[in-house]
Amino acid sequence: MSIRAGILIALVAMGAASLGLRAIGRRLWPESPYWRDMPLGVAFGYVLAAAGFALAVKLYFIDRIVFFRWAMNGLIAFSIAAWIFRALGRRIGPGWSRKLFRQMPLTASFGILTVLAYAFTAIFAGWLAPYGQAEIFDAVNVLPGTDPAHPLGTDQIGRDILTRLIYGAQNTVGIAFATTLIAFFTGGSLGFLAATIGGWLDQLLSRGIDVLMAIPALIFALLLMTIASAWAGSERWMLTLYMVLIIALIDATRVFRLARAVAGNIVVMDYFEAAKLRGERLPYLIFREILPNATAPLLAEFGLRFCFVFLTIAALSFLGIGIQPPLADWGTMVKDLAQFINFAAFSPLTAALPLMAAGAIALLTVAVNFIVDWMLQKSSGLKE
Amino acid sequence: MSAPLLKIRDIRIEGRADEEWLPIIRGVSLDLNKGEVLGLIGESGAGKSTLGLAAMGYTRDGCRITGGSVEFDGTDLVQAPADVKRGLLGRRIAYVAQSAAASFNPAHRILDQCVEAPVVHGVMSRREAEAEAMELYRRLRLPDPEVIGFRYPHQVSGGQLQRAMTAMAMACKPDLIIFDEPTTSLDVTTQIEVLAAIRDIVEQFGTAAIYITHDLAVVAQMADRIKVLLRGEEVEEADTRTMLAAPREEYTKSLWAVRSFQRPPKPAVAGGQAPLIALRNITAAYGKAPVLHDVSFDIHAGRTVAVVGESGSGKSTAARVITGLLPPSRGEVLFEGEALPASYKGRSRDQLRQIQMIYQMADTALNPSRTIGEIIGRPVQFYLGLTGQEKRRRVEELLEQIELDPGEYFNRLPGELSGGQKQRVGIARALAAEPRFIICDEVTSALDQLVAEGILKLLARLQDELGLAYMFITHDLATVRAIADEVVVMKEGRVVEAGGKDEMFRPPHHPYTDLLLSSVPEMDPDWLSRLLARRAEGEIRHQGADGV
Numbered sequence: 001m002s003i004r005a006g007i008l009i010a011l012v013a014m015g016a017a018s019l020g021l022r023a024i025g026r027r028l029w030p031e032s033p034y035w036r037d038m039p040l041g042v043a044f045g046y047v048l049a050a051a052g053f054a055l056a057v058k059l060y061f062i063d064r065i066v067f068f069r070w071a072m073n074g075l076i077a078f079s080i081a082a083w084i085f086r087a088l089g090r091r092i093g094p095g096w097s098r099k100l101f102r103q104m105p106l107t108a109s110f111g112i113l114t115v116l117a118y119a120f121t122a123i124f125a126g127w128l129a130p131y132g133q134a135e136i137f138d139a140v141n142v143l144p145g146t147d148p149a150h151p152l153g154t155d156q157i158g159r160d161i162l163t164r165l166i167y168g169a170q171n172t173v174g175i176a177f178a179t180t181l182i183a184f185f186t187g188g189s190l191g192f193l194a195a196t197i198g199g200w201l202d203q204l205l206s207r208g209i210d211v212l213m214a215i216p217a218l219i220f221a222l223l224l225m226t227i228a229s230a231w232a233g234s235e236r237w238m239l240t241l242y243m244v245l246i247i248a249l250i251d252a253t254r255v256f257r258l259a260r261a262v263a264g265n266i267v268v269m270d271y272f273e274a275a276k277l278r279g280e281r282l283p284y285l286i287f288r289e290i291l292p293n294a295t296a297p298l299l300a301e302f303g304l305r306f307c308f309v310f311l312t313i314a315a316l317s318f319l320g321i322g323i324q325p326p327l328a329d330w331g332t333m334v335k336d337l338a339q340f341i342n343f344a345a346f347s348p349l350t351a352a353l354p355l356m357a358a359g360a361i362a363l364l365t366v367a368v369n370f371i372v373d374w375m376l377q378k379s380s381g382l383k384e
Numbered sequence: 385m386s387a388p389l390l391k392i393r394d395i396r397i398e399g400r401a402d403e404e405w406l407p408i409i410r411g412v413s414l415d416l417n418k419g420e421v422l423g424l425i426g427e428s429g430a431g432k433s434t435l436g437l438a439a440m441g442y443t444r445d446g447c448r449i450t451g452g453s454v455e456f457d458g459t460d461l462v463q464a465p466a467d468v469k470r471g472l473l474g475r476r477i478a479y480v481a482q483s484a485a486a487s488f489n490p491a492h493r494i495l496d497q498c499v500e501a502p503v504v505h506g507v508m509s510r511r512e513a514e515a516e517a518m519e520l521y522r523r524l525r526l527p528d529p530e531v532i533g534f535r536y537p538h539q540v541s542g543g544q545l546q547r548a549m550t551a552m553a554m555a556c557k558p559d560l561i562i563f564d565e566p567t568t569s570l571d572v573t574t575q576i577e578v579l580a581a582i583r584d585i586v587e588q589f590g591t592a593a594i595y596i597t598h599d600l601a602v603v604a605q606m607a608d609r610i611k612v613l614l615r616g617e618e619v620e621e622a623d624t625r626t627m628l629a630a631p632r633e634e635y636t637k638s639l640w641a642v643r644s645f646q647r648p649p650k651p652a653v654a655g656g657q658a659p660l661i662a663l664r665n666i667t668a669a670y671g672k673a674p675v676l677h678d679v680s681f682d683i684h685a686g687r688t689v690a691v692v693g694e695s696g697s698g699k700s701t702a703a704r705v706i707t708g709l710l711p712p713s714r715g716e717v718l719f720e721g722e723a724l725p726a727s728y729k730g731r732s733r734d735q736l737r738q739i740q741m742i743y744q745m746a747d748t749a750l751n752p753s754r755t756i757g758e759i760i761g762r763p764v765q766f767y768l769g770l771t772g773q774e775k776r777r778r779v780e781e782l783l784e785q786i787e788l789d790p791g792e793y794f795n796r797l798p799g800e801l802s803g804g805q806k807q808r809v810g811i812a813r814a815l816a817a818e819p820r821f822i823i824c825d826e827v828t829s830a831l832d833q834l835v836a837e838g839i840l841k842l843l844a845r846l847q848d849e850l851g852l853a854y855m856f857i858t859h860d861l862a863t864v865r866a867i868a869d870e871v872v873v874m875k876e877g878r879v880v881e882a883g884g885k886d887e888m889f890r891p892p893h894h895p896y897t898d899l900l901l902s903s904v905p906e907m908d909p910d911w912l913s914r915l916l917a918r919r920a921e922g923e924i925r926h927q928g929a930d931g932v
Contacts, residue, residue, distance in 0.1 A: 037466045270749035274813070277707055277728055278766060279736045292753035 014051060018043035066348045082110035104374065111370030118169055118364055125170040131160045133167035134326035144349045152353065155336055161353060164328035168357065171323055172330045173364065176310040179244045180251070183309070184302060187252035191259025192286045192294075195267055206260070209253045217250050221312065224249075225321045236324040243322060247312050251305055258301050262294045296376055303372030307365040314361055333357040387458075389559055389592050390416040395438055395452035395462075397431070397616075408434050408447065410616045418559065419590040423607030423624070425597060425639070427832035428803070431616040432596045436562045439594055440477050441469055457559070475505040478553035482565040484545040488537035494545075495533025498552045507556050520551040523588065524581040543574035547581050554585060561586070562594045567602060571694040571859060572903040579605060579905075580916055598832055600639060601905030604628055605912040612636050624909050638834065640907075645837050645866050647844045650687060652884070658721050660685040660853050661706065661739075661821055666715035668705050675701045676712070677877045685820065688847065688854040690868035690885075692861065692900065698877040699857045703823045706855070707741060719821075737767045740814035744826035746806035750798040756783075756809055757794040763816040782812045786842060804835035811842065821853045828863060840867050861904045865889065873897050 022043045025035035059068050086109035089101030101109070121128060137150070137158040144153040144161075152161040194202040212220075228242035266272055266289070275289050316322030317331030325332070337354040344351035397409040409431045416422050424432045437443060441454050441461025454461040456477065461469060478501075481487040488497060498520075499513035508516060514533075521529035524547045537545055546566055553561050566582065567575040583606055586593050595606045603610055603624075610627045612619040612635070620633050631637050659682035668676040676698050683689045691699045704710040706717055708728030716723045719738065725731050743749035750759055760779045764770050770778055780790035786808040798806055807827060814822050824843065828836035844867060846852060858864060864871055864885070871888040873881040873896065881894040893901065902915060 033463075033465070270743040270745065271751040273709065274741065274743070274749060275751075275762075277709070277736060277741065278763060278817070279728075279731075279733050280766070288754070289751055293751065 010051075014044065014047045018047040021047060067344075067352075070352070078110060078114075079106070082106055082113050085109050085113045103378070107370040108374035111367040111374070114363060114367035115371065118173055118367075121166055121169040122173050123170075125167050129163040129166040131163045133159075133164055133328040135159065135163070143347065144353065152356075153350070159328075161333075161337075164333060165330075165356060165360065167328035168330040168333060168360065171327050172310065172313060172317075172361075175240070175244060175323065176306060176313055179248045179309045179313070180302065180306045182244065182248035183251035183255055183305060184298070186248065187255025188259045188298065189286075190252075191256040191261075192263045192290055193282075194256070195260045195263030196282065196285055196290070198267075202260075205256070209256050212250070212253045213257075218312070218315065221246055221250055221316060222319070222321070225316065229321065239321075239324055240327070243313070243316060247309055247316075251309055251312075255301065255305065258297065259294065262297050263290050266290050266293050300372050300376050303368045306368055310361065310365065330357040330361055388415040389418045389457055390414070390439060391453075391455040392435075392439060393453045393455070395435070395454060396450045397434055397438060397443060398448055398450050399434075399444075400446045405448070408616050409438065411452065412613070412616070412618050413452075414611060414621070416560070416592050416594065418592055420609070421586060421593045421595055421607045423595045423597065423603035423610040424613060425600060425603050425610060426613035426619075427598060427834060429615070430613040432598075432613055433564050435613065436564050436594055436596045437479075439560070439562055440473055440479060442473075471505070474501045474558075475507060475556045476558050477560045478556070478558040478562070480546075480549050480553050480561060480563045480566050482568055484549040484566075485537065485542060487549060488545065490537050493534055493536055494540070494548050498533065498548065498555055501552070502555045505556060513555065517551060517555060520554050520585070521548070523585055524548075524551055525577070526551075541574070543570055543578050546570065546578050550578075550582055550585065554589065554591075557589060558591060560592045560594070562596070564596045565598070568597065568599070572861075572905075573694055573899060575602075575905075576903050576912070576915070579912060582606070583912070599905065600833075601907050601911075604907050604909045605905060612639070628907055628909065645840060647867055649886070650869050657684060659683055659718075660720060661855070662718040662721075663702065663706070664715050664718060666702070666705055666712045666717070668701060668710055668712040670701075670710070675877050676705065678715070679874075679877070679879055680715075681872050681879060681882055683821070683853050683855055685853050686847065686851045687869045688856055688867055689870045689872060690856040690858060690864040691872045691874060692858060692864055693874035693880075694859055694900075696876075697874040699874050700825060701877075702874070703741070703825055703855065703857060706823065707739060733767065737763075737817045738819050739821050739823070740817050740819040741823045741825065742807075742810050742814050742827050745830055746803060746810050747798075749810050750806055750813075752798055755795050755797055756801075759798070759809060760812045760816050763813060767817050779816070782816055785815065785846070786812045788812075802835075803831055804838060807831060807835075807839055808842065811839075811846070815846065815850075819852070821855070823855045823857070825857045826859070827856075829858065829860060836863075837866075843867065861901060873900065 018040060022035065022038055022040070025032075025038070029035055056068075056072070059065050060072055083106060086101055086104055086106065089104075089109070090098055092098075093101075104112075137154055137160065139147065139150070139154055140158040141156060142150050142153040144151065147153070150160050150162070152165070154160055155164075190205055194205045215223075224246045225239075225243060228246065229239055232238035232242060272285070272289050275285055280289075313322055314329075314331030314334070317329045318335040320332075320335070322331055323329040334354050334357045337357070340353050341351050341355075392412065392414045394411045394413055395409055396407065396411050398405040399408045400406075412431075412435060414422065424435060426432050434443070434447065438449065438454060439456075441456075441464065443449055449462050452462070456472065459468065459472065461472070464472075488494065495514060495517055498517040499510060502508040502513040502516070503510050507513075517533055518529050521532055526532050526544055526547055532540065532544070532548070537548075540548065550561075550566070563582065567578050570578060579602065585591075593606075595603060597603050597606075607624050609621060610624050611621040612627075612633070614635055619635050620627075620631070622632075627636070628640075631640055661683040663680050663682075666676050666679045667674070679698070679702060681689070691702060693699050701710060705712050708724065708726065708731055711726035716726070718724070719735065724735060728736065757776070757779055760782055761775050764775050764778050764782075768778075779794070783790040783793060788805060788808060793801070793805075793809075798809065801809065810827075827843075828839050831839065840863065843854065847854065854867075856863070856868060868885045871881075871883065871885055872879055873888070873894065875896050880896050881888065888897065889901070891898075902918075905911065
């Protein structure tokens with residue numbers, strides 16, 4: 001009850017503040033149409049933003065909530081890094097890349113920087129990581145910060161957590177990328193074919209895809225993984241391969257739908273008809289007439305799809321049937337370390353361990369989408 | 385005389401392009417008295433629509449008013465606060481857009497959309513507004529005025545929807561209406577109805593109007609005064625009759641002269657000569673819906689056959705049958721006396737090469753992600769097998785033939801060209817195949833009159849140089865007059881009349897041909913009144929061209 005009353009009072013107070021804000025604005029700049037025509041909603045938005053900012057300052061400096069402070073520090077650090085990265089890009093490098101950096105919003109440069117960092121970590125994992133990913137130490141359950149040999153501690157069976165985080169980039173990201181590529185290659189080409197040829201082939205493919213899409217994705221993946229684990233037998237790496245193929249198949253259905261819809265809009269264009277009447281063959285029609293005009297939506301879908309694949313892999317790993325040990329993987333790490341979150345009140349750093357793996361997933365997802373948004377904006381801008 | 389209702393003074397508007405602001409309107413002034421109709425004409429990009437919107441104190445996104453004033457009945461709309469403008473717009477100033485189909489919300493009934501403005505502005509109660517709307521429908525001569533409002537926008541024809549939109553604008557009895565090309569997307573026969581309805585209702589209510597169009601003959605019927613715009617500046621303004629009789633400026637004269645282009649007639653075809661293309665008893669259908677019924681006509685080498693008729697008459701379908709996109713259910717297409725395979729898939733590369741097509745919408749006819757050089761170069765390589773330097777030289781030749789500078793345009797994308805230039809590229813792509821027969825599907829109807837004239841002249845010149853045969857699909861009889869040797873009139877999938885151009889324009893006509901011919905607006909400002917009077921007398925029995 002008191003919470004509700006509090007919210008109500010806060011709302012009324014903010015409403016009054018926004019009225020006051022507008023009145024002050026009109027008094028100070030009587031000529032300005034900006035203040036004169038300002039709707040109350042906009043004024044309320046300013047007040048709300050100010051209140052939010054005040055709350056953030058209070059949480060940071062007065063309450064000193066540890067996780068909030070980390071998140072804020074991280075945000076500020078990443079923003080500064082992205083800004084510096086963009087500023088450097090504008091000065092260094094060949095003309096075209098400098099031009100690219102000049103048009104780039106901060107979000108995109110943040111995305112690119114993050115993806116580059118992930119790629120670097122993934123490629124040089126073996127060189128960056130202090131130990132091997134399968135290495136097991138005697139010191140089990142070392143808390144972070146207590147042993148200089150293991151800066152982030154070790155897990156239940158004595159594997160170095162920092163090492164596994166770094167190798168996780170290689171395994172999780174690499175596998176997700178490969179899976180998305182396969183999904184796009186199959187889904188995209190089938191979708192284009194269905195739209196171009198049409199008729200019975202279109203019906204056959206579309207209805208088949210409908211059947212696959214009718215089954216909930218995660219349940220379908222679990223089902224197929226169960227079958228695959230019987231096929232794979234004791235070959236653990238085979239299971240990982242099957243997982244890639246299964247997720248690619250499930251995601252290809254979504255790509256197929258999009259590719260078919262996009263191509264469907266292109267094949268009714270006059271230029272496509274002109275090419276058909278010229279007597280062009282299928283590969284020319286698909287690669288020269290459809291593909292260049294379908295890149296923007298497909299690219300956007302690639303970014304999204306990559307994230308979904310990534311999350312599906314993490315989810316399957318969390319359930320124990322995804323990427324198999326001894327390969328390090330972020331989804332598995334979240335599962336293995338999940339209990340540590342109970343220690344949040346006593347040792348924030350320990351509780352943060354599962355969050356690090358989860359955060360690594362979240363950060364990459366956000367970064368990829370920032371880049372894709374920017375590319376979309378660029379390509380749609382060019383067409384106008 | 386009392387103060388004008390609308391007074392625009394030295395208005396300046398800029399539009400954002402990439403990173404800079406470019407002027408769209410460079411200081412135009414106008415006065416409009418109560419009950420007066422002002423025609424705004426000019427080619428696309430002249431700023432007609434921008435000026436029309438500015439008369440409401442409004443600019444499109446990405447545009448801004450940088451100077452001048454728009455005074456409506458004593459209120460400066462440029463400076464007025466949003467709530468003052470909100471009280472005026474819709475109630476005292478209304479707007480009728482070019483495409484009614486795109487301006488109506490497809491999810492609501494027409495009547496609900498028509499009564500919204502008076503109810504929202506508190507002018508009338510909903511019941512009164514509905515009665516008023518039905519009265520307006522009646523005055524606009526919509527069929528079944530009591531029930532038509534309960535239909536959804538897709539359930540009425542384009543001409544009816546345009547009139548319903550006028551009724552919507554009229555709902556609050558505004559003092560000023562801005563018509564932005566309200567008849568441009570309609571057939572000639574439908575256009576008459578809409579023009580007459582708009583003119584009558586504007587007269588009855590004493591509404592002032594700004595009528596924006598690029599069609600001079602239309603503006604001559606509607607406007608008391610005409611203002612000519614060119615690149616955001618006023619060229620001249622005068623009384624309609626004065627302007628038509630004696631335009632002062634060179635630019636205006638050139639606009640007036642467009643319709644006079646006419647190529648010299650060619651001698652009749654020699655008796656025994658076999659036609660290049662012959663349609664023999666073609667019957668075709670989309671699925672189960674029959675579109676063509678027993679259509680036959682000939683096209684001879686080096687000549688132009690115009691196929692005319694309103695939309696839905698089957699003229700484009702005939703073209704699809706010739707190209708093989710739509711195999712006919714009966715009949716055949718002969719090329720130099722030999723039957724062509726019904727589907728384009730069965731035709732040889734050489735057969736495909738001989739028949740080329742130029743499309744109406746150059747925007748969708750050119751692949752937006754390939755350069756002009758690639759677009760024209762592809763048929764050169766595909767049909768003639770030229771590559772590398774030879775191909776490039778041939779493309780440059782073609783670009784010169786269509787009067788575009790090869791150095792400048794070779795590497796450009798279609799999006800960087802104007803409408804007329806794109807249409808020229810479409811022509812070059814057809815020419816690149818070195819065909820003997822080209823189908824021109826409404827190639828000039830999306831273009832301004834000056835640009836269209838340039839395209840027609842180009843096509844005529846190419847025909848003389850290369851001996852091409854054209855099938856010219858159009859609904860514009862002025863185009864027919866300019867370029868055709870023979871005319872085929874189509875209606876509801878049948879050939880109504882066919883023959884030489886001169887016979888076709890000389891009475892007696894088939895009644896449908898007569899309806900088409902008489903519906904083409906003429907420059908004479910009394911034309912519409914005379915025509916309506918004649919039709920009312922029953923000299924021409926109107927044939928329900930606008931029926932559902």
